[in-house]
Amino acid sequence: MGPATGVMSPRALAAAFVLFLALVAPTTAAAAVGKPNVAALQVALRARGLYVGTID
Numbered sequence: 001m002g003p004a005t006g007v008m009s010p011r012a013l014a015a016a017f018v019l020f021l022a023l024v025a026p027t028t029a030a031a032a033v034g035k036p037n038v039a040a041l042q043v044a045l046r047a048r049g050l051y052v053g054t055i056d
Contacts, residue, residue: 017050 008016038056045051 035056042051042053042055046055
């Protein structure tokens with residue numbers, strides 16, 4: 001967070017996003033087969049531009 005603004009810097013935000021993807025991507029690929037909740041998550045992430053894979 002910035003010193004007085006309480007807003008994350010672009011670098012910190014990018015690092016958090018990369019960490020998120022590193023943690024989520026392998027688990028969604030392994031657990032994605034036929035689970036409706038996973039497909040719903042993928043649709044929601046794609047709507048926000050955070051998921052570019054195929055929707056299960």
